[in-house]
Amino acid sequence: MSTHRRSTSETRPLLHDRPASYATSNPSDDDDSSQQTVSGSSLSKGDLVWVLAGLWSAVFLGALDGTIVATLLTPIGSYFQRSNQASYIGTSYLLSVCCFTPLYGRLSDILGRKGAMLLALTFFGGGTILCGVAPSMEMLIVGRAIAGAGGGGVMTVSSIAVTDLIPLKQRGLYQGMANILFGLGAGIGGPIGGWLNDSFGWRSAFLFQIPILAFSVILVILKVSIEMPVELKEESLHSKLRRMDFLGSATLVGTVGCLLLGFDLKTTEDMPWSDPLIYGLFIASAVFAILFVLVEKHWAPFPVMPLRLITRRTPLSVSLACFFGSISAFSMIYNVPLYFSAVRLNSSTDAGLHLLPHSVALSTGSVFAGWVMRRTGRLYNLTLISALFSVGASLLVTFWGAGSSQWNLWLDIVPQGFGMASLITTTLIAMIAGVAKGDIAVATGITYLFRTTGQVLGVSLSGAVLQAVLLSKLRQRIQGPDAEQIISSIRHSTDVIAGLEPTLKKAAVDSYADALRVIFICQVAMNVLTFLCCLPIQENPLPGTREEQEAQFRRNEANQEGNANADEADA
Structure with a gap:
């Protein structure tokens, strides 16, 4: 396929002529647009x-x-x-x-x-x-x-x-x-x-x-x-079906599905990385990823994930920020209760209750971000501050130990919940504000894809790292004829720790503490990456009325078409 055809197909908006619904209102209707939905009917x-x-x-x-x-x-x-x-x-x-x-x-x-x-x-x-x-x-x-x-x-x-x-x-x-x-x-x-x-x-x-x-x-x-x-x-x-990128969708499902299934089987079934099924799934994911890029670049007239969109500055930054931030957030959600069960030897109910302040912060953080954006019409500084909140919380958690106060154990994770909730709100708005009207639906889907993929990987990867470090530490501390059986029981159920004799109990608690500290340090790294990914996000004005919003989408579309024409001329 020629370069000219590729460029026009990738940059052509799905709704090329911008009809009244999903796109810009007719200029003659602008005076009433604040009273209308995008479909043009009163709401x-x-x-x-x-x-x-x-x-x-x-x-x-x-x-x-x-x-x-x-x-x-x-x-x-x-x-x-x-x-x-x-x-x-x-x-x-x-x-x-x-x-x-x-x-x-x-x-x-x-x-x-x-x-x-x-x-x-x-x-x-x-x-x-x-x-x-x-x-x-x-x-x-x-x-x-x-x-x-x-x-x-x-x-x-x-x-x-x-x-x-x-x-x-x-x-x-x-x-x-x-x-x-x-x-x-x-x-x-x-x-x-x-x-x-x-x-x-x-x-x-x-x-x-x-x-x-x-x-x-x-x-x-x-x-x-x-x-x-x-x-x-x-x-x-038939024409509508042609708009569906079936081949791109199939290769995308193969890429994500094989990747996540490989990590999940590694964690759930405790398979070694060298198992043919595990590395076979990762190889299959890589092959599907290559095929996906080729399909989206050369053959799909209406790509499910347009490369000219995902390779732009703000969409790429938002996607990666959501990905790394979700990895850290869900690793935190799943491993903080484990800390209280395995290291503090609290009941399951008490361990779960320690997430309650975090849950409250999740709700308030999102509303706070929305309130700030509504008052100021800006989001860039708020996005960076939100990311720094998560960095700070993950740093505080790495210092948990025997001398930590109850205040620390209850409240240190609150900034993470508040910051992450604010971050996913601001990044979604940043994504929408930076694309043409015809790309809003696809861009929103891309944001949720990176977010949900990060959530699953946050659980799977943290579980795999935890088990690897835990096994190594337990084998260092527990030896003898029944060592492997004891180690296996400790790894698969934290309930047995309280019933162990004092020496084995200390070995189990210390091993879990060491393994979880590695996880918490990894969360710091993920949150730092999230912050770095937020830096390139472009600050676009947030329209307060329907007329302003439609005008901004027109500008975004004009800029997009201008960039596409420049790329075509260079080619």
């Missing part, structure tokens, strides 16, 4: 509330589902007598979320926001129902994978739809409100899941979600009316 405050209720109830349900299922792993494993496979219930969902999240950006431009959201809810609901009636562990795992194919879409499409309706200067505040609902769902999911399991059995915890899902579907059908552009409405099914 009262009451209607906006119902639209947000439909979108955010789905977000709430996704968060609720995640923590409900986390509390059900043990009873489900015992029910099927397959406790060794219980972790795959969570893994299959997360892998599916990571693989399918970026696809919804393009789907929302083809099917419309309502169509894409309904597709995501259909997958999520179908998978959840299948889990509730699953006759075997294998079918339950398949059900969670199907639910994950919709779960990532729910988050992505809801974010895209809110961007359509809310000017960027106010967008961060609305994102903060959505994050509060997400935090509320995640917070009450565990207790609800445990109560439903104890009262009605674990299947009820899945089936209980269906009425909430039905409520979301009804609201989306009735109230979410962001229409598709006229030219897309008039296109044939």
Whole structure:
């Protein structure tokens, strides 16, 4: 394919003519645009509330589902007598979320926001129902994978739809409100899941979600009316399907899926790095990645991840900041409770309670960032300060030891939660503010892809490093005829530590402390990388009205086309 064709296909906006929906309003309508949605129809405050209720109830349900299922792993494993496979219930969902999240950006431009959201809810609901009636562990795992194919879409499409309706200067505040609902769902999911399991059995915890899902579907059908552009409405099914980058999507799924599955099997199954399955998956991921780049660069007329977008300064910086920041954040969330269980020998309940201040900080940090952006119309300095908050918190945690006060143990992680919540809000707005209107959906999907991939890797990589260091330290400290059996029991359950004789107990506690300190130091490194990735982010003004926002998107598109023409001339 010629250079000219490549350049035009990669830089052509999905909605080239900028129709009224998803794009700039007609100039003659600018005087009334503050009273309109992007589809050009009047939207009262009451209607906006119902639209947000439909979108955010789905977000709430996704968060609720995640923590409900986390509390059900043990009873489900015992029910099927397959406790060794219980972790795959969570893994299959997360892998599916990571693989399918970026696809919804393009789907929302083809099917419309309502169509894409309904597709995501259909997958999520179908998978959840299948889990509730699953006759075997294998079918339950398949059900969670199907639910994950919709779960990532729910988050992505809801974010895209809110961007359509809310000017960027106010967008961060609305994102903060959505994050509060997400935090509320995640917070009450565990207790609800445990109560439903104890009262009605674990299947009820899945089936209980269906009425909430039905409520979301009804609201989306009735109230979410962001229409598709006229030219897309008039296109044939064949033309619409041509807009889907099937080959790019398949190679992207292969890249992400093989990479995450390799790390997960290494951690979950305790396989060595030299195992053919592990390095085979990594090799396959590399091959798929090469194929993905070739497809996106040479053959895809409407790329699922346009290279001319992801290689630009702000989108690339935002993506990497979200990636490294999510690795650190989820490593912190999973390993701080382990510190209190294995080193402080606290109960599981007490260990979990130490995350409560962190959870509160997550909600307040996002709202605070939105409030600051709404008042100032700026985000660059706030982004850097947020990243530094996470660096500071991770440094404080590395100094935890026997002499640490209770104040430190309860509050040192608060700046991490506050800073990370603020960071993911500001970086999302920075991404949207720096792209053309036709790229908003795809750019949002890219942001969520890097974020969710970082979350899974944060858990998998920290688990692999922890086990490697822990095994080395335990073998140094515990020797004798039964050493390997004792070491194995200590590695696989922290509950046994309290019952060991004093010498072995000290060896176990010290080994966990050493291993977790390595993890905490790695978190510092990830947060420093996050800060460095934030430095190149461009400060774009945040429009406060629909007219200003549309004008900025026009400028972004003009700059994008100018850069593309310059690249074409150089070639």
